[in-house]
Amino acid sequence: MTAATSLPGHAQVGIVGGGPAGLLLSQLLHAAGITSVVLEARSRAGLERLIRAGVLEQGTTDLLTEAGVGERLRREGAVHHGIELRYDGESHRIPLSMLTGGKGITLYAQHEVVKDLIAARIAAGGYLAFEATVTDLQPGGDGPAGITYTHAGKAATLSCDFIAGCDGFHGVARQAIPPAVRREFLHEYPYGWFGILVDAPPSSPELIYARHARGFALVSTRSATLQRMYFQCSPTEDAQGWRDGDIWRELEQRLATRSGWRPVEGPIVQRDVVSLRSFVCEPMQYGRLFLAGDAAHIVPPTGAKGLNLAAADVRTLAQALVAHYHEGRSDLLDSYSGRCLQRAWRAQRFSSWLTTLLHTDPTQPDFEARLQLADLQHLTSSKAAATALAENYVDLARH
Ligand code: PHB
Numbered sequence: 001m002t003a004a005t006s007l008p009g010h011a012q013v014g015i016v017g018g019g020p021a022g023l024l025l026s027q028l029l030h031a032a033g034i035t036s037v038v039l040e041a042r043s044r045a046g047l048e049r050l051i052r053a054g055v056l057e058q059g060t061t062d063l064l065t066e067a068g069v070g071e072r073l074r075r076e077g078a079v080h081h082g083i084e085l086r087y088d089g090e091s092h093r094i095p096l097s098m099l100t101g102g103k104g105i106t107l108y109a110q111h112e113v114v115k116d117l118i119a120a121r122i123a124a125g126g127y128l129a130f131e132a133t134v135t136d137l138q139p140g141g142d143g144p145a146g147i148t149y150t151h152a153g154k155a156a157t158l159s160c161d162f163i164a165g166c167d168g169f170h171g172v173a174r175q176a177i178p179p180a181v182r183r184e185f186l187h188e189y190p191y192g193w194f195g196i197l198v199d200a201p202p203s204s205p206e207l208i209y210a211r212h213a214r215g216f217a218l219v220s221t222r223s224a225t226l227q228r229m230y231f232q233c234s235p236t237e238d239a240q241g242w243r244d245g246d247i248w249r250e251l252e253q254r255l256a257t258r259s260g261w262r263p264v265e266g267p268i269v270q271r272d273v274v275s276l277r278s279f280v281c282e283p284m285q286y287g288r289l290f291l292a293g294d295a296a297h298i299v300p301p302t303g304a305k306g307l308n309l310a311a312a313d314v315r316t317l318a319q320a321l322v323a324h325y326h327e328g329r330s331d332l333l334d335s336y337s338g339r340c341l342q343r344a345w346r347a348q349r350f351s352s353w354l355t356t357l358l359h360t361d362p363t364q365p366d367f368e369a370r371l372q373l374a375d376l377q378h379l380t381s382s383k384a385a386a387t388a389l390a391e392n393y394v395d396l397a398r399h
Helices: 020-031 044-049 058-066 071-076 110-123 244-255 306-327 336-358 366-379 383-395
Strands: 010-016 036-039 078-080 083-087 090-094 105-107 127-129 132-138 145-151 154-165 183-199 208-210 217-221 226-233 268-282 289-291
Touching: 010 020, 010 145, 010 306, 020 036, 020 058, 020 110, 020 154, 020 306, 036 145, 036 154, 044 110, 058 071, 058 105, 058 306, 058 383, 071 110, 083 366, 090 383, 110 127, 132 154, 208 244, 208 336, 217 244, 226 244, 244 268, 268 336, 306 336, 336 366, 366 383
Parallel strands: 010 036, 010 154, 036 127, 083 208, 154 289
Antiparallel strands: 078 105, 083 090, 132 145, 145 154, 183 226, 183 268, 208 217, 217 226
């Protein structure tokens, strides 16, 4: 992409990481007349291929629209008004929109969001370098901040007023917060998700979250011809070690209903195993460095919150930077970490609750399984309980 030599030596905001968080931040800052440079370690093709979740809260859809990338999302995204909870051979619909005053979710894959953002940044002449490796961050203090990186075989330094660390869980940005200041919270779940992409029409008009003694299963969708399904597996499962027929048998068993429901089968075109973890880094800011998205927090995918939380961080950071540059105010920058962490922990609580509600822990006594069923019965018989689930599912990251 952009050659290192054509990147400026200074920007108001240096953005480490060109995933959805970094790109969206750059796009929002551009709209406010604030300059940024995005440094991304992967290639453009690699980034645009990355398969992740695809559930957008209303607030995320609104933010993407405000950032000027809402057009294809509105055309191709599918709005869902409910989800199904399935257990004990029965399906129960949670009418999300009815319970939340009309709010819903939009199914639109994360890599499509990334494609739209990259196209928008390039069309606006934004500085966006792929295959740029950040080697050192200087988070500054009273002085300017800096990012040292290599790109196209050359080493360079970007000086900036602020650094946004948007380089994900395995990125380098978080490491620039000294260990004496940084506190990390990590919980690893004793299971993973086996995910498949299937060439087939949708099995269900709405997402199905299933609890079964053999383990959790999830039916999701990508488009009219491409489906996404998951089932709980060992975190170290070898995705290639499974025959297609065995995958379908596993999904059928876990999703079976008394009325004989079966998933629509088709060629499995991609498969992967992800491990489930909860992670939070406190604080999310140090000197002139601000973390956003997976660099600061990871949620297990059950609550579908990862991308929504990242977008919410970026909205908060963009507002704070705009207040700084346009109004000379520093209060929103100063309170960034506290406000984002409150939301991150709310998402953590919801995601971990939904995860333990639906997964079978191999080491778990039957007592816990009975509690799961009692909780599910409560959710599917009490409007108050269902409303709490619906509010968190469609609208957690807005505030
Ligand atoms: C997905 O479509 O990939 C997906 C949907 C819902 C989740 C997680 C992942 O909770």
